[in-house]
Amino acid sequence: MKKLFLITIMLFCGGFIFAQTIPPPVVTPAAPRPATPQRNSNLPPPAAVRTVSGIVKDSTDSTLPGAVVKLVSAKDTLSTSTNVDGIFIFKNVKEATFTLTVSSLGYRTQIKKLLNNDVPTRLTLDPVVLKSESKQLNEVVINGTPSIVYKVDTVEYRASDYKVRPNATLDELLKKMEGMEVASDGSSVTHNGEAITSVKLNGKTYAGGDVKQVITNIPAEILEKVQVVDDYGDMAAKTGVKSGEPRKILNVTTKPDRSIGTNGRLTGQGGNNDRYRGEIYVNRINANQNITLIGNTSRTVNVGTNPGTQRQFSPNISYRDQFGPKVQINTNARYNGNNNQSINQSNGITRTNGNQDTGNGTATFTSSGSQESVSNNGGANFEIEYNIDSANFLQVRPDYSYSTSESFNNSFEDRTTVFQKGNPEHRISSGTNTSKSPSNNIGTSVNFLHTFKKPKRFFSVQGDVSREVSNSDGETNRKLTFYDIFNQPIPLISNPALTDSLIYLLNERNNVRNVLRVSSTYSEPLGQYSQLELNGQVNRRNNNSLSTSNGIVDSLNGTIGLLDRLTNQYDFTTTETRLSLNYRYQGTKVNLSLGTTFVPYTLNGTKLDQNIQQDANTNRSFFRVLPIFRFSYSWSRTQRFTLNYNGSYSDVNFTQIQPFVDRTDINNIVIGNPNLKPSFTNVFSVSYNNYFPNSRFNISYNGDARFYSDQTVSNTYLIVLPGTSAGRRSYNEQYFVNISGARSFGGRYSVSKQLADRRYNLMLNGNLGYDYRIAMNAGERYHVTEWNFGERFGPRINPVDAVEINPFLGTSLRRTYSTLGDGLYSSAVTHSLGLEGSFYFLKTYRVRYDASKNLTTQISNGLPNNNNSPLIINGGVQKEFGAKRQFTVTFDVYDLLKQNNFLRQNLTETGVTNSLVSTDSRYFLLGFRLNLQKWSGSPKRNGQNMQRRGDGSFIYK
Numbered sequence: 001m002k003k004l005f006l007i008t009i010m011l012f013c014g015g016f017i018f019a020q021t022i023p024p025p026v027v028t029p030a031a032p033r034p035a036t037p038q039r040n041s042n043l044p045p046p047a048a049v050r051t052v053s054g055i056v057k058d059s060t061d062s063t064l065p066g067a068v069v070k071l072v073s074a075k076d077t078l079s080t081s082t083n084v085d086g087i088f089i090f091k092n093v094k095e096a097t098f099t100l101t102v103s104s105l106g107y108r109t110q111i112k113k114l115l116n117n118d119v120p121t122r123l124t125l126d127p128v129v130l131k132s133e134s135k136q137l138n139e140v141v142i143n144g145t146p147s148i149v150y151k152v153d154t155v156e157y158r159a160s161d162y163k164v165r166p167n168a169t170l171d172e173l174l175k176k177m178e179g180m181e182v183a184s185d186g187s188s189v190t191h192n193g194e195a196i197t198s199v200k201l202n203g204k205t206y207a208g209g210d211v212k213q214v215i216t217n218i219p220a221e222i223l224e225k226v227q228v229v230d231d232y233g234d235m236a237a238k239t240g241v242k243s244g245e246p247r248k249i250l251n252v253t254t255k256p257d258r259s260i261g262t263n264g265r266l267t268g269q270g271g272n273n274d275r276y277r278g279e280i281y282v283n284r285i286n287a288n289q290n291i292t293l294i295g296n297t298s299r300t301v302n303v304g305t306n307p308g309t310q311r312q313f314s315p316n317i318s319y320r321d322q323f324g325p326k327v328q329i330n331t332n333a334r335y336n337g338n339n340n341q342s343i344n345q346s347n348g349i350t351r352t353n354g355n356q357d358t359g360n361g362t363a364t365f366t367s368s369g370s371q372e373s374v375s376n377n378g379g380a381n382f383e384i385e386y387n388i389d390s391a392n393f394l395q396v397r398p399d400y401s402y403s404t405s406e407s408f409n410n411s412f413e414d415r416t417t418v419f420q421k422g423n424p425e426h427r428i429s430s431g432t433n434t435s436k437s438p439s440n441n442i443g444t445s446v447n448f449l450h451t452f453k454k455p456k457r458f459f460s461v462q463g464d465v466s467r468e469v470s471n472s473d474g475e476t477n478r479k480l481t482f483y484d485i486f487n488q489p490i491p492l493i494s495n496p497a498l499t500d501s502l503i504y505l506l507n508e509r510n511n512v513r514n515v516l517r518v519s520s521t522y523s524e525p526l527g528q529y530s531q532l533e534l535n536g537q538v539n540r541r542n543n544n545s546l547s548t549s550n551g552i553v554d555s556l557n558g559t560i561g562l563l564d565r566l567t568n569q570y571d572f573t574t575t576e577t578r579l580s581l582n583y584r585y586q587g588t589k590v591n592l593s594l595g596t597t598f599v600p601y602t603l604n605g606t607k608l609d610q611n612i613q614q615d616a617n618t619n620r621s622f623f624r625v626l627p628i629f630r631f632s633y634s635w636s637r638t639q640r641f642t643l644n645y646n647g648s649y650s651d652v653n654f655t656q657i658q659p660f661v662d663r664t665d666i667n668n669i670v671i672g673n674p675n676l677k678p679s680f681t682n683v684f685s686v687s688y689n690n691y692f693p694n695s696r697f698n699i700s701y702n703g704d705a706r707f708y709s710d711q712t713v714s715n716t717y718l719i720v721l722p723g724t725s726a727g728r729r730s731y732n733e734q735y736f737v738n739i740s741g742a743r744s745f746g747g748r749y750s751v752s753k754q755l756a757d758r759r760y761n762l763m764l765n766g767n768l769g770y771d772y773r774i775a776m777n778a779g780e781r782y783h784v785t786e787w788n789f790g791e792r793f794g795p796r797i798n799p800v801d802a803v804e805i806n807p808f809l810g811t812s813l814r815r816t817y818s819t820l821g822d823g824l825y826s827s828a829v830t831h832s833l834g835l836e837g838s839f840y841f842l843k844t845y846r847v848r849y850d851a852s853k854n855l856t857t858q859i860s861n862g863l864p865n866n867n868n869s870p871l872i873i874n875g876g877v878q879k880e881f882g883a884k885r886q887f888t889v890t891f892d893v894y895d896l897l898k899q900n901n902f903l904r905q906n907l908t909e910t911g912v913t914n915s916l917v918s919t920d921s922r923y924f925l926l927g928f929r930l931n932l933q934k935w936s937g938s939p940k941r942n943g944q945n946m947q948r949r950g951d952g953s954f955i956y957k
Contacts, residue, residue, distance in 0.1 A: 008534050016706065045119075046096070049121075050096065050122065050378050051090065051093070052071065052093050052098075054069075054126070054127065055082075055087050055088075056069070056088065056104070056129075057129050058129065058130055058131075058132070060121040061123050063087075065082055065085070065103035065591070065693050066104065066458070066694035067081060067103065068081050069088045069100065069101070070101040070102075071099070071100055072099045073093075073094070074092040074095055076094050078090050080450075081782075083636050084636050084768075085636075096115075096116040099111065100113075100125070100128070102130065107131060107132060146158075146693035147693065147696070148178065149638060150638060150689045154230070155228040157177050157225065158225060159252075161758065161942075163758065163798070164221075166885060168219070169216055170214065170216070170219075170220055170226075170252065171186040171215040171216050173220040174189060174215065176225065178691075178698040178750065179191055181193075185303075186211075187211075187212045189211055192700045193750075194248050195248060196248050197209075197249060198211070198229070198249045198250070199251075200249060200251040200252070200951075201254070201290065201788040202254060202951065203952050204288075204953070205332070206292070207292055207316050207334075208332040210294075210316060211250075213296065217281035217283075218252070218281075219263055219931075219933065220265070223252050224253050224256070226250070227250070227252070227951070229248075229251055230246065230797075232244065234395060235462055237696050238449060239458060239521065240584070240586070241497065241521050241523070242593070244646060250929035251951055256939075256945070259287055259939050261933065261935035261940055262285075262934055264283065264931075264932050265281040265930065266281075267927065268284070269892070270927060271924045271925040271926060272924060273413050273920050273923050274299060276925070277296075277297070277299075278297045280295045281293070281294050285432050288320065288322040290321075292303075294318075295898045300894075300923075301894070301920070302340055303900070306340055306342070307342060307917040308371075308921060309340070310339065310340045311338070313335075313336075314335060314336040315334070318333075319331045319332075320868070322954075322956055324956060326388070327387075328384070331380070332380065333377075334378050335378035336375075336376070337376045339372070340377045341372045342917050343370050343919070344916065344917045345366075345367070345915070345916045345918065346368075346915040347913075348911055349365075349911055349912050350911030351363075351821040351910055352718045352732075352910060353778035353780055353820075356424070357720065358718075359420025359421045360822075361418065361718055361820050362821070363416065364415070365413055365416070369411030370409075370410050370411075376405075377404070378403075379402060379441075381399040382398055383395065383396075389688075391451050391452070392448070392450050393447075394446075394447070394448050395447040395947070397446075398442075399442070399444070400443075402440045404436070404437070404438040407607045408433075408435065408578055409432065409434070410431075410434045411430070413428070413429045419720070423485055425482070425485070426484075426487070427481070429478055429480050429481075432475075432478070433478070434474065434475045436474075437472045438470070439468060441466060441467070443467065444466075445462070445465075447460070447462050447711050448462075457523060458521075458523050459523075460520065462518070462519040462520075463517065464518075465517075466514070466515045468514075469510075469513075472507070472511075473509075474506075474507075482896075498520050508547070509546070511543060512545075513542065514542045515540070516538075516540045517538070522534060526583075529586050533584055533595075534580070534581055536578065536579050538577050538578075539572070539575070539577075539578075540573065540575045542923040543650065545570050545571070547808075569607070570605070571607075572618070573603070574603050574678070575603075576599065576601050576649055577599065578599050579597065580598075580628060589633060589634050589635070590632070590634075591630070591633075592632075592733050593631075597626040597628055597647075598624075598627070599623070599649070601624075601649055601678060602616065602619075602621045602622075602623070603678070604620075605618040605619075606618070618674040618675075622678065627647075628645075629644065630644045638690065640687075641688050644684070644685045644686075645682070645685075646682075646683045646685075647680065647683070648680070648683075649678045649737075651677070651678055656672060657672055657676050668731070668732045669731065671733060671734065673735060676712055678710065679708060679738070680709045682706070686701075686702065688700070689701075696753065696754040696755075696758070698750070698752045698753075700749065700751075702747070703745070703747035703748070705744070705745050706744045707743045708741075711738065711739055712736055712793060713737060714736055714775065715734070715735050715776040715778075716776075717732070717777075718731070739776070741774050742772060742774045744769070744771045745770045747767065747769075748767045758798075759799060760795065760796075760797055760799075761795060765788045766790060767789070768789055769786075769787070769788040770785070770787055771785070772784075772785055777822075782820045783819055784817070784818045786814070786816040786916075787813070789812065789813040792810035793809050794809075795808075796808065801840075804837040805835070806837045807835045808833065809832070809833050810831070810833070812828075812832075813830070814828045824860075824861060824907065824910075824911065825860065826858070826860040827858070827859045828859075828908035829857045832854045832855070833853055834850070834852030836849060846879075847876060847878075848876045848877075848878070849873075850872075850875065852871075855904070870899035870900055871897055873901060874894050874895065874896070875896065877891045878891075887928065887929075887931075888928065888929040889928050890928065891926050894922065894923055894924070894925075896922065898922040901916060904917075941946060941956065
């Protein structure tokens, strides 16, 4: 009926229309049709080719990277994919009318036929919005922002893409990120093989920058971004003017809704063998306001470069605040006390060139002893930033620090030196060495920046002044006994040099170091992307030192007195001036700095001549012209290439340049050289990073090459005293000379691939290094070469939320060879494999495990092979309580099989040493951990959410 009704209505309307009176049409003669259509002469001609661009988004207005876009016309068949910002670009398109097909995984394909004006050479299309497939799985979430973004000096990770357990800390989050390596105790972090030296929170140094204290306490769940920054200093961040080599720092930013609140952590553990650990962490944050208290105390085993039983106490308090839009302060006070005790054994071999009477000598030795080292250091700093007005900025940062190190060493050494000619030398040394070295440093830095109305035109001044006062007091109390070829002590004979010798010295050194650095920069813009920079700076360092020694002045009755021959007074000043002219280009993809630096360098000094009681003068001047070169190219936000050059002087060590003879160690006499030049280092560095967002595949590489000129090296002579047919005695005289030609090369790479929504993270890291060092012995030049190679495959597997499995397999090789004498070589190969992780059961129980097996083979000429294969097993059990699991009872055990024996092998320019440190490394800890937190939302000002800078700091308006 409906169809019949519609047909009736249509017929009625049609009849009504045709019934109207229609005038007859006027017929005019048809104009002749042209052979081809003619374009209006007033219109511009069509473009031969054009560029077509657009953006692809989803229904939530998020951009879609990796979408496939096809363009087809009568003359074009083109295809591309969107970049990390969801943008696509076609170049050299011949037709303005075309069909566009856009597709992406999980979205409906969209086809559009577009008729565009053919005159413009650039066509920007309306956004293409793709709708989700109706059968898309709920857990599949596509976010248009990549997890890793590479900027000029920054690598940025989006923290929310890396899943961690509730109450996890920053170190646990870092372990899941591509290219990050975190020590098991959180004491160190490396990014693509380079060490992180400091930590910032929302753009400002946090808790004094202490890496371990920050990453093992700050909660992972409050973080929005993690950034690894090449830091050239605060003023470089503001002006873009960079000099020297950057530091690697970590900057973490908080989530907007976790930027007002309070959180804390309290840990207490105790165990056997007087082992314990306690930690407290309290943090109050409100936008740019931050109050933090961190404290640690422990007595555990140090497995670092100085193994042993370590007792530590380190409180740290920080306060940061902003007062309106103009004033911001950041303060920190810190203390760190350490006491490390160890028992060690070692054996080794050394080679040296002798004289015509003896020929070359080869010494073998064994030693044992105990060592205790105590260090106390701390300080405080206060930083204030004042935005005077829109054009002027002032930063003042006073700083105070102090340190005291003490050591007590009780050792025994048995050394035998065999010469090519004549009898050997057999010497036994035993006794104690103690030292104490306090130092205090106070300084201030001032930075001023004035920006002109014209963009990129600015003027800046920086000044640093510091004064360090350091002392060194030492006591040597040792006994030397010489033996004949029958292994009998040599009696008192006509040559007293072969009898028992008692060494007793009290040494005292006082040194004052004053440093003044002034730098000024002017920048003139040349265009939208380029500018010219003129920089001048002066760095002046003054050292004033007095060294005295007291010893036995009367061997018959043992009288102690001042030894004038060991008294030294010296004053020297180095002045380094830099004048730089630099062209800088900052484009969307290319960043380039190119220029020249002129570097005059002077050294002036005086030394008191004890014989005539007058000063002897030393004056040296040097001049270099250095290039400035920094280049960075970014294909996109996820792909970057950089190439940099840097050249720098290094001051001569104070003890090397003093023109006097240091006899504080009668077996190693040091003779300074006032004519030494400062060493100079040329550094070339390169890096390449590429992250594929759709594949979650990341490649990173960085490498460097260093070339050394006028490097200060030691030149050691073996002095053999006249002896008897039964035995000899010798000692070393050490001189210093400048040598050029040393070099080193290093490269590190990281490859990672994440699968199944990051539940499977495959990581492969590797490094290769070559070091060519030059040295001298008895006037003969020789070299040492060292190769280092390492590979580590460490997948991180999290198949379900309750299971974490992190196996690893690694190989490292270190091979060293010295051309001194008959040659010295050392080779150490270590194959390591292990398994660490956790599994959770009954929701609140956690069992963690950490097992590693090292298969080590160490080979060196003249020494027994040291094959070491310890199996280290650590583990623990935890039980969580509370609705938010804020209270945890813990039980941990370390080195369950007691096999951690800390075996080391070291090859120097003249010898090889194997050392073994014994410590009670098996212990357990029983304790608790309490986590508390409360958050109040996002910071607001004048009723509006506060805007943020790229480093996470909030903008006060």
